[in-house]
Every structure is written in structure tokens, then in C-alpha cells.
Amino acid sequence: MKEILTENKNLITLVGPPNSGKTTLFNFLSGKNFKTVNYPGSTIEYNSTEFLSKFEIDANLLDSPGIISLIPNSPDEEITVNSLYEHPKFGVPNIVIVTVDSSQVSRHLLLVKQLLESNFNVIIALTMTDILHKKGFTISPTKLEEKIGCKVVKIDGRTGKGVENLAVTIRQILSISDNTKNNLTKLIPSAHAERIIRFYKEIEQIENEVVSEIAAEKNLKNANEQLNKLSQNFINKPDSFTLKLDRILLHKFWGIIFFLLITGTIFTSIFWLALPLMELIDEFFAVMANTASNYLGNNWYGDLIADGIISSVGAVIIFVPQIVILFIILGFLEDTGYLARGAMLIDKPLSKIGLNGRSFVPMLSGFACAIPAMLAARTISNRKERLLTIFIIPLMSCSARLPVYALLIAFLIPKENFLIGGFIFSFIYLFSIISSVVIAGIINKFSRTIIREEDNSSFILELPSYKIPKLKSVVLNTLSSTRQYLKEAGPVIIVFSIVLWVLTYFPNTNPQIDTNNLTETEIVDAIQMERISTSYAAQIGKIIEPVMIPIGMDWRIGVSLISAFVAREVFVSSLALIFRVSGDEETLRDSILNAMRHAKINGTDKNLFTPSTALGLIIFFVFAMQCLSTIAVAKKESGHWRIPLFQILIFSGFAYFATFITVNGLRLFGID
Amino acid sequence: MKTAAKLKFGEKAIINYIDENHPSFRRIIEIGFTPGQEIELLSSSIFNDPLAFSLRGTMIAIRKHEAESIILS
Numbered sequence: 034m035k036e037i038l039t040e041n042k043n044l045i046t047l048v049g050p051p052n053s054g055k056t057t058l059f060n061f062l063s064g065k066n067f068k069t070v071n072y073p074g075s076t077i078e079y080n081s082t083e084f085l086s087k088f089e090i091d092a093n094l095l096d097s098p099g100i101i102s103l104i105p106n107s108p109d110e111e112i113t114v115n116s117l118y119e120h121p122k123f124g125v126p127n128i129v130i131v132t133v134d135s136s137q138v139s140r141h142l143l144l145v146k147q148l149l150e151s152n153f154n155v156i157i158a159l160t161m162t163d164i165l166h167k168k169g170f171t172i173s174p175t176k177l178e179e180k181i182g183c184k185v186v187k188i189d190g191r192t193g194k195g196v197e198n199l200a201v202t203i204r205q206i207l208s209i210s211d212n213t214k215n216n217l218t219k220l221i222p223s224a225h226a227e228r229i230i231r232f233y234k235e236i237e238q239i240e241n242e243v244v245s246e247i248a249a250e251k252n253l254k255n256a257n258e259q260l261n262k263l264s265q266n267f268i269n270k271p272d273s274f275t276l277k278l279d280r281i282l283l284h285k286f287w288g289i290i291f292f293l294l295i296t297g298t299i300f301t302s303i304f305w306l307a308l309p310l311m312e313l314i315d316e317f318f319a320v321m322a323n324t325a326s327n328y329l330g331n332n333w334y335g336d337l338i339a340d341g342i343i344s345s346v347g348a349v350i351i352f353v354p355q356i357v358i359l360f361i362i363l364g365f366l367e368d369t370g371y372l373a374r375g376a377m378l379i380d381k382p383l384s385k386i387g388l389n390g391r392s393f394v395p396m397l398s399g400f401a402c403a404i405p406a407m408l409a410a411r412t413i414s415n416r417k418e419r420l421l422t423i424f425i426i427p428l429m430s431c432s433a434r435l436p437v438y439a440l441l442i443a444f445l446i447p448k449e450n451f452l453i454g455g456f457i458f459s460f461i462y463l464f465s466i467i468s469s470v471v472i473a474g475i476i477n478k479f480s481r482t483i484i485r486e487e488d489n490s491s492f493i494l495e496l497p498s499y500k501i502p503k504l505k506s507v508v509l510n511t512l513s514s515t516r517q518y519l520k521e522a523g524p525v526i527i528v529f530s531i532v533l534w535v536l537t538y539f540p541n542t543n544p545q546i547d548t549n550n551l552t553e554t555e556i557v558d559a560i561q562m563e564r565i566s567t568s569y570a571a572q573i574g575k576i577i578e579p580v581m582i583p584i585g586m587d588w589r590i591g592v593s594l595i596s597a598f599v600a601r602e603v604f605v606s607s608l609a610l611i612f613r614v615s616g617d618e619e620t621l622r623d624s625i626l627n628a629m630r631h632a633k634i635n636g637t638d639k640n641l642f643t644p645s646t647a648l649g650l651i652i653f654f655v656f657a658m659q660c661l662s663t664i665a666v667a668k669k670e671s672g673h674w675r676i677p678l679f680q681i682l683i684f685s686g687f688a689y690f691a692t693f694i695t696v697n698g699l700r701l702f703g704i705d
Numbered sequence: 706m707k708t709a710a711k712l713k714f715g716e717k718a719i720i721n722y723i724d725e726n727h728p729s730f731r732r733i734i735e736i737g738f739t740p741g742q743e744i745e746l747l748s749s750s751i752f753n754d755p756l757a758f759s760l761r762g763t764m765i766a767i768r769k770h771e772a773e774s775i776i777l778s
Contacts, residue, residue: 381752
């Protein structure tokens, strides 16, 4: 990954508790021009950039994941905090900007206190003063500056008002301190609890002095309520709109109805909204491949570019619509404040199987694609729960299985019967959800062997006030997630598609075909068929044939399954290749289906594809770990090969076993 | 000894102390559950766990098991 920053510049780091307006401020300071990079030696990501030129600040700006304290509670927070004290590349920040939600000063000033005590140069960016005003209170930045002992600047998150003042303050500090960095002291966790309580006492006093009521008539009612309060703490309640909405959304009955409705909507829109776009991309790449093939001719490099490269790039890009739609919806839900509620509602059942309420978003994302889902699991602070979530994500029926299921269902139900087809589809998804729950529970029981982590499980999550989402940050986040998917999945799929193409194409570069009475397309097909049956892939397929026979299949399905280990959807195209299917795009599936119906097991007149083998294949695809990019990401996100190796062994082994039971069980009952 | 896990909906109470032996002790006080603070039980998940409390102007959801470490006065 390329760092865009130069090392000998001033460093300004942006920190803040979750939901304190940090991302908004980062966007204001940097424009859109940031790069996502990993924290050194870890998979945690932060954004790094330079300041927009209009601010005239010659410094690097680092973003960091939200933290509530300088004493880390999870491995992820530890890296964040350590980087703050001593970034391996950029050193110590000259200035730390802390975002503090004005309506949350009593909680958010804790981090400020800790930073000041550690000797950082701190500027407070006071955000969300409008929310404080709505509650009938106002805050004085000058008083806060005086009481807490660092610069304070008000920022309006909607208009960007105040950002210019922040820039002025930054420039002042940079010029005064002459770029000398302070000697930092680290906080010691052992004696920490008393210190937190002492800090909170001090903060409460400060809060009393800097926050005051807006003297206006409309707030008289508010003021009267103040008199009845139990403690000296005012602004003690979330805003009334949030409370009202939560009476429905966290309601025992309606809450769960809305939860199912919302997740159901996300789930279905990943598919139905994305479908037309996916078809468009599919067609586009088919046309491209055709054009390339026509232009370059029928030779090895023409085939390589058309079948190997263009098609595999298409196979990567086809999932972009689903990922974009998923992240736009999730981004909006997160910004409104609902996602935290969803996590709360689902925490109890998930905790029963060793997961956490926070596993819910990654698991949901897994239905689009496992890669962004595994990246989303970073929000789970408990390492064991995070690894278990990563572990079961491949069991979520990702969209790459769609084309495979569609083909096999079409084989099972010859006539275009949408109702039964749709019913089978829903059943497959339900089946995969239930089985992943069961498997998660089992894995959890053996977590000492597989996950090898023991961690204190907890669920402590702020439910932020409901807000209108910010389009800009949702879009930026979606873009960066999509970029991540392309970066993680793209190269692996393309490289292995090319390897697969080589395996099915060589060594027989120019087979001799009897061309009498054949049309040109038929000749091309015959050559391709000849190639595939004498290719390296076929040789490998014949080696594994003994494994395929017990589940009622032969080397040809074996080769397709092996190629599906690159990426599941490759299964369909390699079937097409192996069964000598060509023809224009509209009839491609019909031709595969036709070939499947006529395929015989080698040397016999028994059908290769039967209802039992088709169902067996569906079962295989429900469980098997068949995606190289997922394996790569699982390795990266978990930090070692342990998790992905267990995933391959357990999931694929179980897939084979379940397929064996399905195929032979059905045959036992007379269903061939 | 009444804990936050035993609050009724809409019931307000003042935190007396937090059980130091609870594994989530530090995180609980860090997020703002400190002695002297007023909390109110606002909602709970359908399984009565986790619980959502009003605290310092916001809502915090914690598991029942964690709420048991919050001793009320």
C-alpha cells in the first residue's frame, strides 16, 4: 500500500469518541482526497491526507478509529492508542484535535483530560452545538478553554462554520510551539480506575460552569423540569424525539417487527435492486470479450484476453452493485442511529452462540460478499467474538452462489416455474442461515481449539440520538468499502482465473479436428472440447475422480468444483466450457442445461446430472469454503493461517460429507 | 443491594459504586457509569437483555450481566 504522506512534516491527529462528529470534521479538513491505509503492523485502517490547500497548513492529517479512553480495551484500540503515542512512521503528533459532542461533554471530555495529562498538544473541536441548543442549553467555548486548559473551537457539522477558525488555531500552535514535540507520558492501567472517577468529578464541575441554560420563554418548561431533577446533572436525558422513536423501535413486540422488516428490506434489496445493474455489467463484459475475440482471432492470446482476462475482470466487477447498495443502506442506517439498536436487539440470541450483537452487521454484509463483511467485523472489540464472526461469515450465502443456485434450480424444475423456484431459493437461504447458526454454536464449543482466544465478552454500546444521515459521509464510506473489495478480491480472482484458463487450455495448444461438414462455430466448439478433455485440468480432474464417484459425480464436475474454489460463480462458466457449450448469451444457460441433461457418466448410459446430484451440488455450495479472496482476507483479518485453514477443512469437509449423505440418501429412497 | 439490572422501566436511581471485580469494570466507568451519576432504565431488548440506560445525556446499552455490577444507592 502506498503512503501519500511525507515523513518529515508536522503531524496532526484527529481523535474522538464514537459518534462525536469526527468523520465530518475529517471530511471538512481534507476534502475527499484521503487515502485509506493500514495501521503499521495491523489490519486496522485509518485515513491519512493533507489539509485542503485553502487552510494553508503544511502538515499531515491522520484520522483514527473512535476511542473513548487512552487505556485500550481491545487489541484494535491498543494499536490506535500506541500509534498516538508513537507512530512508527510519523512519530508523535504535533497537535491532537479531539472532537467533543457539546451535548455529551461530560462523557467526551474524559478523553481530553487523559490526552492533556499525557502532555499532548490538544485542540478541542466542539461539535453538535445545535443539538445542545435544542435541549435548551448553550456552551461557552472561552470558559471551557479557561477551565480545561487547551484551545476550544466550535464547529458546525452541517455548514462547516468554524473550520476556518480551527485552521487559524492550528497555524498559531504550529508557529508558537516551533514544532517541538512534547514529552509524552503513558497512562498506567493499574491505578486507572480511581483516576477516571476523579476526572469525571472534575469534568462535572467544568460542565456546570461552561454549560448554561438558554434564557428563553420556550425553555421555561424545561427549566421547571430541571428543578425536579434528582442530581446536580442537567441535560441528563437523550432528546425527546429519540426517546419517542425508541418506544417503538425498541418495543418488545414492534421493535422486533421493525427489526425483521428493516433487515429483510436490506437483504432483499441487495438482490433485487442490484440485479438489473449486474445484468448490465454482465452483458457489457460479454460484448467486450466477444469484440476482443473477434479482433484478435482464435489463437491463444486472443482466448487469453477474452476468456481469461476480460471475463475474470467482469466476474470481479459484477458484484460491485450489490456491495454499493449494501453499504449505502448500512451507511444510512448507521448515520440515523438505528444500527446500534439492531445490534442491541440481536445481542442476546447471538451471545448464545458465542457471537455479539455487533456481529450482526458483518453477518448481514456476508449475504452480499464475504470480503467487505470480514472487514466490517473490525467493529467487534472482543477478539474471540470477532474471530468467530469472521469464521462463520463464509456460511452466509453470498451473491456469488446465486448463479450456481439459479442454474441448478433451473435444472431441477424444467418448466419456468417462478413460484417453486422462488420457494426453493428462500429455502436454501433459510437452510444456510439455520445451519450457520448451528455451526457457530458448535465452533463456539470448540473455540479453544479453533479460535484459541479467551476474552471477556461484553456488550457496552452507545445508542446515539436519531439523526438525519449525511449523504456525503455515507457516499465516501461506500466508495472506500467498494475500493477495498476491488483491491482485496480483484487481483486474486484475476490471477487464478488466468491460472485456470491456462490449465484448461494447455498443453494441447492446437488439437487436430476433423473439420468435414462442420460449421465454423462447431469447429471452434470441437477444438475447445478437445482441448479441455486433454488439458491439465482434465488430468487433475481424473486424479480426483475417485473422490467424486462416491457423491455420484465424475471428473468433469470435479474440475468445475476445483475451479469454483477460485470463486464460486466460476462453476457455471467452467461447466459451460467443459460441456462444450457456446452460442449467444441469451441461450447460454439453456445450452448448459441441455448439455447437463444429456451428459452421461463415462462409459455408461447413466445420467450424470440427476435430481439427487443437483441437490447434492446445492448442498455442497451451501457449505463449502470456495473463494480464494475470502481465504486471503480471512488470513489477513485474523492475523494467521489458522482460521482460513480450519474454514477450508471444516466447511469443505462437511460440504462433501453432506453432499454424500444427500445424494446417497435420496438414491436410497429411490430418487435418483 | 440493588443493582441497575433490577431497575424498573422509567425508574431513576443514583449509582453508589461499581463492582471492581467485574471484568468490564473499567469500561463501565469509562463510558460514564460513575458513582453519583443518575441513571434511568429506558428500554430493553425483547429478551430483557441488553438494557438501555439514560446516562449523561445519552443512551447506553449494556448486558444485564454488566448492569449487575452497577450498585445503586
